[in-house]
Amino acid sequence: MISLPINKIKRHKLRGRVRVMIIFVLCLALVSGAVPTQSSARSIEEISGDLSSLNNEVSRLDAEIAELEGQLDEKRSQIRSLNNDIEELSTEIDKIGLEIQNTQAKIKRTEAEIEKTEISIRTKERELQETKRLLVEYIRLINDADNVNAFEILLSGKSFSEILNQFEYTETLQKKTQESLERIKQIKQDLEQQQATLQQQRVEAIELQTQLEGQRDALSATRSEKDRLLALSEDEAKNYESLIVKNEALQKEVLQDIESLEKELSAQTGGGGIPAGAPPAGSGVLSMPSNGIEVQGYGMTDFAEGGAYGGSGHNGIDIASGMGSPVYASADGVVSQVGDLGGVAYGRWISVRHNDLGFDTLYGHLLASKVSVGDSVAKGQIIGLMGSTGYSTGPHVHFMVCFDLRTQQQGYGLLPYCNHVNPHLYL
Numbered sequence: 001m002i003s004l005p006i007n008k009i010k011r012h013k014l015r016g017r018v019r020v021m022i023i024f025v026l027c028l029a030l031v032s033g034a035v036p037t038q039s040s041a042r043s044i045e046e047i048s049g050d051l052s053s054l055n056n057e058v059s060r061l062d063a064e065i066a067e068l069e070g071q072l073d074e075k076r077s078q079i080r081s082l083n084n085d086i087e088e089l090s091t092e093i094d095k096i097g098l099e100i101q102n103t104q105a106k107i108k109r110t111e112a113e114i115e116k117t118e119i120s121i122r123t124k125e126r127e128l129q130e131t132k133r134l135l136v137e138y139i140r141l142i143n144d145a146d147n148v149n150a151f152e153i154l155l156s157g158k159s160f161s162e163i164l165n166q167f168e169y170t171e172t173l174q175k176k177t178q179e180s181l182e183r184i185k186q187i188k189q190d191l192e193q194q195q196a197t198l199q200q201q202r203v204e205a206i207e208l209q210t211q212l213e214g215q216r217d218a219l220s221a222t223r224s225e226k227d228r229l230l231a232l233s234e235d236e237a238k239n240y241e242s243l244i245v246k247n248e249a250l251q252k253e254v255l256q257d258i259e260s261l262e263k264e265l266s267a268q269t270g271g272g273g274i275p276a277g278a279p280p281a282g283s284g285v286l287s288m289p290s291n292g293i294e295v296q297g298y299g300m301t302d303f304a305e306g307g308a309y310g311g312s313g314h315n316g317i318d319i320a321s322g323m324g325s326p327v328y329a330s331a332d333g334v335v336s337q338v339g340d341l342g343g344v345a346y347g348r349w350i351s352v353r354h355n356d357l358g359f360d361t362l363y364g365h366l367l368a369s370k371v372s373v374g375d376s377v378a379k380g381q382i383i384g385l386m387g388s389t390g391y392s393t394g395p396h397v398h399f400m401v402c403f404d405l406r407t408q409q410q411g412y413g414l415l416p417y418c419n420h421v422n423p424h425l426y427l
């Protein structure tokens with residue numbers, strides 16, 4: 001399993017951990033099949049049982065961490081979007097603030113003009129009253145003149161022509177005053193019209209100000225709510241971060257337990273390798289299970305050296321090609337197992353028993369299986385389609401040569417384990 005380029009290790013470190021754990025289980029399995037249990041130390045079955053439950057614990061923690069990381073990512077994107085919203089709202093609020101200031105200045109200007117116009121109107125009103133008074137006076141004088149009789153003219157000592165001149169003069173004055181009165185009336189009317197317009201402008205400006213203040217208040221309320229949500233999201237993100245750290249620490253602990261169990265097991269048993277009676281290396285009895293490219297070899301690959309398997313090697317070879325491309329039986333045989341581990345380990349896998357060779361071949365991460373247990377298959381026959389199920393980041397087949405293939409029922413599915421050797425010994 002695992003055909004990851006080195007640069008993907010970090011992103012998939014959690015998956016890597018579980019893979020490491022699976023390798024330990026496999027190591028255990030291979031020895032348990034080959035060497036009898038010693039009675040003095042803990043039995044292989046006991047250790048195997050412990051490993052199995054630890055295995056489940058690692059899977060559980062892994063899933064939990066993945067979920068937490070998903071939630072954390074979601075929170076972080078919420079925080080980013082809230083920050084953007086708050087920034088946009090602040091810009092909008094500032095803009096409206098400036099508009100309110102402009103409107104307030106306009107209101108003040110309009111009010112000053114209204115005041116000025118009022119003073120002008122009052123002045124014109126006074127002029128109007130004064131002119132009216134003059135007019136009344138002139139009219140009275142003219143009436144008086146109309147009523148003058150010859151006797152009074154004689155008494156006044158003035159000549160008739162003198163009195164006539166005075167009368168004409170008064171009449172002219174009356175006429176001019178009348179004109180002046182009309183003019184002042186017109187000016188006053190214009191001023192009143194102007195004032196009405198100003199009053200209307202003032203009312204409109206005040207309405208605009210009220211409206212702008214309403215907008216500003218609504219935006220401010222929205223911003224406050226976003227600020228509150230931001231603080232909340234930041235707290236939640238911190239919470240997720242600390243949960244992840246806690247879970248990672250716990251998982252590390254479990255992996256250390258697995259490592260020590262693996263050591264305990266090694267102390268009780270010998271190593272693996274090709275058992276007596278198996279076909280000799282280089283006999284070329286197998287063909288490639290895919291037309292793809294080998295992206296990771298067996299054993300201490302660069303990826304394994306990088307610590308991906310906690311110091312252990314890769315237990316098969318990885319051949320990558322397109323999703324859904326054919327996976328072939330690498331020798332004649334009978335389908336011995338078909339398993340599905342879901343999102344963990346080998347995902348969907350098939351094993352084929354080659355009785356004449358004394359071992360099984362195993363094909364992991366399949367998209368689909370095309371055979372059932374008990375089916376006879378011929379070398380080169382399509383048995384499944386390449387996929388990326390289980391712990392895998394891209395379509396590839398994990399190909400193994402397994403002596404003494406066994407399976408263990410785990411919470412997440414049927415887990416195969418065996419005494420594996422480098423498939424290239426037989427390819």
Ligand SMILES: [Zn+2]
Binds near residue numbers: 001002314318399
């Ligand atoms: Zn692999």
